[in-house]
Amino acid sequence: MIRVVLAICVVASAPVTKPGSGSGWEKVFSAPGADGWISSVWATGRDDWFAGGGWGVVRGSKVGLEREGTPGRAVLGFVVEGPGSVFALGQDELILHFDGERWTEEHHGPDPKRSGRGADLLHSGFRDGTPDAPLVAFGPWLVLVRQNEGRWTLPPEPERNRLSLLGELGPEIKRPAKCDAAGWRWIGKNKGAFFCHDRRAFIFDSGVVTPKGTMPRQCQTTIDSLVFARGEIYASCAHGTLWRTDGMTWRPVAAPKGLKEIPSVSVTDDCIFVAGGHSVWRSCVR
Numbered sequence: 535m536i537r538v539v540l541a542i543c544v545v546a547s548a549p550v551t552k553p554g555s556g557s558g559w560e561k562v563f564s565a566p567g568a569d570g571w572i573s574s575v576w577a578t579g580r581d582d583w584f585a586g587g588g589w590g591v592v593r594g595s596k597v598g599l600e601r602e603g604t605p606g607r608a609v610l611g612f613v614v615e616g617p618g619s620v621f622a623l624g625q626d627e628l629i630l631h632f633d634g635e636r637w638t639e640e641h642h643g644p645d646p647k648r649s650g651r652g653a654d655l656l657h658s659g660f661r662d663g664t665p666d667a668p669l670v671a672f673g674p675w676l677v678l679v680r681q682n683e684g685r686w687t688l689p690p691e692p693e694r695n696r697l698s699l700l701g702e703l704g705p706e707i708k709r710p711a712k713c714d715a716a717g718w719r720w721i722g723k724n725k726g727a728f729f730c731h732d733r734r735a736f737i738f739d740s741g742v743v744t745p746k747g748t749m750p751r752q753c754q755t756t757i758d759s760l761v762f763a764r765g766e767i768y769a770s771c772a773h774g775t776l777w778r779t780d781g782m783t784w785r786p787v788a789a790p791k792g793l794k795e796i797p798s799v800s801v802t803d804d805c806i807f808v809a810g811g812h813s814v815w816r817s818c819v820r
Contacts, residue, residue: 559790562807563599563814565589573610575809577802577816578617584632585814586612591622591630591637594814602637604628613659613669623656623671627678629686641678641686650675660701663724663740672701704728707738710745716754721762735767735779747782750775763801770796770808790815 565572577583581596586609593600609624618634627643643654652674661667669680677694678686704718704726713730720726725739733754735746756772767779776789793810800807805818
């Protein structure tokens with residue numbers, strides 16, 4: 535089972551102390567209503583973050599919370615290209631764009647909806663390493679490509695299939711010896727994390743492969759979320775466990791108490807954010 539918030543983002547330079555090193559957690563948001571589950575969180579600063587779920591999206595800042603409802607269309611993931619360009623993806627081919635000031639709906643699905651399970655869902659996005667590569671949003675079947683004027687189009691079937699495989703499996707990589715492919719995550723333009731069946735993890739960056747040690751067994755069965763910040767991997771895995779790499783070593787991070795699942799993780803400045811259940815939590819190095 536893989537659920538991920540996939541972001542294309544350059545993270546600021548690191549402080550000496552890394553977030554996720556044991557600081558306490560504070561709840562910064564609780565989702566409203568019967569659809570109050572949270573699918574995704576992404577932070578661009580200690581006091582500047584986004585969360586989405588069955589009710590819509592919310593932005594947290596120093597001045598408070600700003601909510602944008604999406605009735606009947608749950609938000610399933612974010613693609614973040616910078617503080618002034620955030621995309622929220624979801625049900626019914628939903629695509630919202632935040633330009634630094636407000637949300638704009640750039641796309642929604644046709645009426646009637648596409649047939650087939652997951653045919654109208656979008657949850658992740660990427661740009662590959664080709665020159666002027668467009669932003670691609672994808673789900674279990676659907677692929678949409680953003681045009682220069684902000685219009686989203688469904689590519690012809692052969693290209694849809696190619697982009698769908700590229701989104702799920704990543705580019706062709708000369709893998710290390712005895713590395714049977716077990717998974718791929720986009721973490722930036724022409725950049726991703728990939729894994730072997732023996733639990734070895736690697737970062738791929740424009741053709742350069744860097745080893746990141748051996749994942750814990752909890753991450754072999756389930757990776758709910760994975761981000762890359764300051765040269766390290768942060769991941770939430772089976773049973774609500776939270777991890778970060780320290781060079782080649784995977785270290786556990788104490789998660790908020792009572793969480794059985796952490797569908798989303800984000801790291802910025804000196805803070806780590808997690809989404810779990812109906813809430814968003816933040817832990818910062820003081």
